[in-house]
Amino acid sequence: MSASRWDDVRSWLKQHWKIIRRFIGIAFATAIVILITMAVIKIDWREVVGAIHGLPASALWLAGLITVASYFVYSSYDVLGKRYTEHDLPWWKCMMTGFISYAFTMNMGAPVGGLGLRLRLYSKHGLEPGVIVRIVGLSITTNWIGYTLLAGVLFASGMVELPADWKLDNGPLRIIGAIMVAIALAYLALCKFSTTRSREIFGHTIELPSIGIALVQICLAVVNWMLIGAAIYVLLQQNISYPVVLATFLVSAVAGALTHIPGGIGVIESVFVGLLSGSMARHEILAGLLVYRAIYYLGPLVVAGTWYLAMEARLGRFARHANCSSKSTR
Numbered sequence: 001m002s003a004s005r006w007d008d009v010r011s012w013l014k015q016h017w018k019i020i021r022r023f024i025g026i027a028f029a030t031a032i033v034i035l036i037t038m039a040v041i042k043i044d045w046r047e048v049v050g051a052i053h054g055l056p057a058s059a060l061w062l063a064g065l066i067t068v069a070s071y072f073v074y075s076s077y078d079v080l081g082k083r084y085t086e087h088d089l090p091w092w093k094c095m096m097t098g099f100i101s102y103a104f105t106m107n108m109g110a111p112v113g114g115l116g117l118r119l120r121l122y123s124k125h126g127l128e129p130g131v132i133v134r135i136v137g138l139s140i141t142t143n144w145i146g147y148t149l150l151a152g153v154l155f156a157s158g159m160v161e162l163p164a165d166w167k168l169d170n171g172p173l174r175i176i177g178a179i180m181v182a183i184a185l186a187y188l189a190l191c192k193f194s195t196t197r198s199r200e201i202f203g204h205t206i207e208l209p210s211i212g213i214a215l216v217q218i219c220l221a222v223v224n225w226m227l228i229g230a231a232i233y234v235l236l237q238q239n240i241s242y243p244v245v246l247a248t249f250l251v252s253a254v255a256g257a258l259t260h261i262p263g264g265i266g267v268i269e270s271v272f273v274g275l276l277s278g279s280m281a282r283h284e285i286l287a288g289l290l291v292y293r294a295i296y297y298l299g300p301l302v303v304a305g306t307w308y309l310a311m312e313a314r315l316g317r318f319a320r321h322a323n324c325s326s327k328s329t330r
Helices: 003-042 045-053 057-085 091-108 111-124 129-157 170-193 211-235 242-259 267-276 282-328
Strands: 198-201 204-207
Touching: 045 282, 057 091, 057 129, 057 211, 057 282, 091 111, 091 282, 111 129, 111 282, 129 170, 129 211, 129 242, 170 211, 211 242, 211 282, 242 267, 267 282
Parallel strands: none
Antiparallel strands: 198 204
16 A cells, blocks of 8 residues: 555544544444343343352452452552652552542543542642643553453463353464563563653653553553452352453453443443353353442442542531631731
8 A cells, every 4th residue: 555545544534533433332332232132131130139149258258358459459550650740649649549530430431530530639639630641641551551461461371261152262362362462562662662751642742651660550450450350250159260250351341441331331241141151150140240240349439439528528628718717817
């Protein structure tokens, strides 16, 4: 393809990208809705409720402890953001902001938690919008670069034995995994060797972190993804091997991100039921996933919501007190 022809294609894609992305999103969401509908029709919900009641208390407690560990690890992304941007906010306030934003992100989507709440909370603590955007950008990069490496290693290593119902055999899966590993390694190479530390991407200036920060990014994110997979594995009562559960969860995470459905409601369930129903009863899979949602999504949201409202009330009192003090000095 000639250079001029390639430029025409790039120009056309740039002009129509929003429409193309919207069409892909609608098509994907439609497919997910169809899968969910098919799954719901075939499920005996009385069996699901029975399976939930049959979950041992030890599994619930262990999943709860894993959830606490996962939220602690994710909240550390914001501490890493403190080192990356070199702001002077105390580390515990960074972790508090990370926890609250993560809990809301998991239930209401990234625009609300990942960006909206971070902007509000960090602004209340005196950080500039530019610094906050860099923290959010580092958090997103941390999450997905760790995902890329972990999923790539799982797929490329061949340690995941795909169920018979999966339409993708190990050959293409290993190639996809190798590409994902290469992307993660390329990111590390850029952070280590690139002489240009700032790059303009889609109109935004992105500053590469140091190789030390990049390595911590990957370690934190890989641990967090593995912890989430472990929580599901425990709630499925270890009836399916951990690598397969983790790989299925990683697939469902991308599906949820592509559909933009808050909390991936129905997406995770449909992917697990669709891919693993040959290895475990559908009602048992759904029972484990519904309890997982209660423990990993709703429980932290209640804590984060209470914490956030209390903090807003406290900041509001401080603001009113400051206004009264300024008026009395006039």
